[in-house]
Amino acid sequence: MFLEILFLGRGGQGVVTAGRIVAEAALRAGLFSQSFPEFGxxxxxxxxxxxxxxxxxxxxxxxxxxxxxxxxVFEERLLDSAIVESVRSGGTVVLAAESARELPRxxxxxxxxxxxxxxxxxxxxxxxxxxxxxxxxxVINVIPLKHVEDIVGRRFGEENREVVRRAAxxxxxxxxxx
Amino acid sequence: xxxxxxxxxxxxxxxxxxxxxxxxxxxxxAYPITPQTxxxxxxxxxxxxxxLDAEFVPVESEHSAISACIGASLAGARVFTSTSSQGLALxxxxxxxxxxxxxxxxxxxANRALSAPLNIHGDHSDIMGSRDAGWxxxxxxxxxxxxxxxxxxxxxAEHPEALLPVAVNLDGFTVSHSSEPVSVLExxxxxxxxxxxxxxxxxxxxxxxxxxxxxxxxYFEFKVEQEKALRRAGEVLEEVAAAYPNSQGRLVKLxxxxxxxxxAVICLGGTAGTVRHVLKNYGMKDFSLVSLKxxxxxxxxxxxxxxxxxxxxxxxxxxxxxxxxxxxxASNVAASLYEAGVRLPLLSVVYGLGGREPTLKMxxxxxxxxxxxxxxxxxxxxxxxxxxxGGEK
Numbered sequence: 001m002f003l004e005i006l007f008l009g010r011g012g013q014g015v016v017t018a019g020r021i022v023a024e025a026a027l028r029a030g031l032f033s034q035s036f037p038e039f040g041x042x043x044x045x046x047x048x049x050x051x052x053x054x055x056x057x058x059x060x061x062x063x064x065x066x067x068x069x070x071x072x073v074f075e076e077r078l079l080d081s082a083i084v085e086s087v088r089s090g091g092t093v094v095l096a097a098e099s100a101r102e103l104p105r106x107x108x109x110x111x112x113x114x115x116x117x118x119x120x121x122x123x124x125x126x127x128x129x130x131x132x133x134x135x136x137x138x139v140i141n142v143i144p145l146k147h148v149e150d151i152v153g154r155r156f157g158e159e160n161r162e163v164v165r166r167a168a169x170x171x172x173x174x175x176x177x178x
Numbered sequence: 179x180x181x182x183x184x185x186x187x188x189x190x191x192x193x194x195x196x197x198x199x200x201x202x203x204x205x206x207x208a209y210p211i212t213p214q215t216x217x218x219x220x221x222x223x224x225x226x227x228x229x230l231d232a233e234f235v236p237v238e239s240e241h242s243a244i245s246a247c248i249g250a251s252l253a254g255a256r257v258f259t260s261t262s263s264q265g266l267a268l269x270x271x272x273x274x275x276x277x278x279x280x281x282x283x284x285x286x287x288a289n290r291a292l293s294a295p296l297n298i299h300g301d302h303s304d305i306m307g308s309r310d311a312g313w314x315x316x317x318x319x320x321x322x323x324x325x326x327x328x329x330x331x332x333x334x335a336e337h338p339e340a341l342l343p344v345a346v347n348l349d350g351f352t353v354s355h356s357s358e359p360v361s362v363l364e365x366x367x368x369x370x371x372x373x374x375x376x377x378x379x380x381x382x383x384x385x386x387x388x389x390x391x392x393x394x395x396x397y398f399e400f401k402v403e404q405e406k407a408l409r410r411a412g413e414v415l416e417e418v419a420a421a422y423p424n425s426q427g428r429l430v431k432l433x434x435x436x437x438x439x440x441x442a443v444i445c446l447g448g449t450a451g452t453v454r455h456v457l458k459n460y461g462m463k464d465f466s467l468v469s470l471k472x473x474x475x476x477x478x479x480x481x482x483x484x485x486x487x488x489x490x491x492x493x494x495x496x497x498x499x500x501x502x503x504x505x506x507x508a509s510n511v512a513a514s515l516y517e518a519g520v521r522l523p524l525l526s527v528v529y530g531l532g533g534r535e536p537t538l539k540m541x542x543x544x545x546x547x548x549x550x551x552x553x554x555x556x557x558x559x560x561x562x563x564x565x566x567x568g569g570e571k
Contacts, residue, residue: 023187
């Protein structure tokens, strides 16, 4: 098993932290992981990326990631054609969105999660990244959600466990017709 | 193998800071610079929270940081500093003083390109510009090695046969900012590995002078003695490493992957991991990888052993040496081969300047070129800029 994952959001949304939580949860699950930010300056509000590799074998490579098994996108407007193209055939997009949408590729699976609504309802406006981590873990199904909840609960407060849980429950697959 | 349960997720920078905390240093002086900043940030947190009982001296420049470290080291303290790029360049004149006065300072260098043009990303230009300053130079492939080698660096620096400063190099961003599993030792295990040893120092009771003025009658002898000490540091390295409690993390002069390869790729730092990945996963059985962990003193003998039976070499330099026949690593490899009377075809590859990280495709391209240039029956030296002219994004 070898997964390359992109997190794409905006500066200030905890994109780098999301990658790190997933890498740490993978480690707890007995897997090898590597997480790194897009290197260089980061600006609040500008698009920001972070990357995670998960494997059942040690990871020695440190090459930049150019294509992905999974792209986790924090906002619909950030899902442009270049991002869709960078997902490998048979790969997955996990998108924060209230409703379904059509991808221009039939060989990529789409999952959506109403992450904004979840964090509003739970009054955790800064926990968008935690919702996206919960949704991702539910979709890839290689890391027990409990590990993510434990890390999140310890580091960001127990009430954030519910953000992770609810996003994991509410993420849904969108049938693609293309 | 030990279980993953004993691992913690750490960046290269965090691994360096954690190792320094466990080494129980007495004195830290540093000036923040990307990409090493997190190292000194973490250490200042350890000191302010009381987890580490040390003097933390913030200063106005790297020149002052290394100068303060020399003073503390001569007073007998265990000393650490950290820098990158322009910061290391600003330290340059003082680096020679640290080694000339035989101060066992340990410094982490998160390697970064030098200006101009201004660039904050990774390459080895910074440390290669100071490679003749008489320090022991260690290169790390990943955060685990940063942790293990930083701890061993203190024991090597303070070894009575060495008494020299050691620079532990980690690639800026690709290692310094990459979070990976790191297996760490217990605090008391590290402490017993690093006992305090007596060494010449400034004392009221027995006054001594350090950094004296040396006329032509003595200066030459000082410098040759210093060079011998650096050679001895290479000799005692094995003993220092053998005592390290985690046998998997012992500092080696080099590590070789695939003994069957006919062409050897030689490189420093994190890129070795990417090359190893390609050799393993793309079925490149005709290549070996030699990942050098020690650049100075240069392990010529061990390298020649590793190259036994090889028909050609590829040497990857993440720095240039403008005007020189070959860049730094290739130059040392060629000199080592020459001394042994071995004349192998050599492909000198300059790569990754200013953070242009080699992709898997670039490594494959390099290996294809190597088959053509240094494969069976080839001779001489050829050159290649890997990824040059293909960086627009």
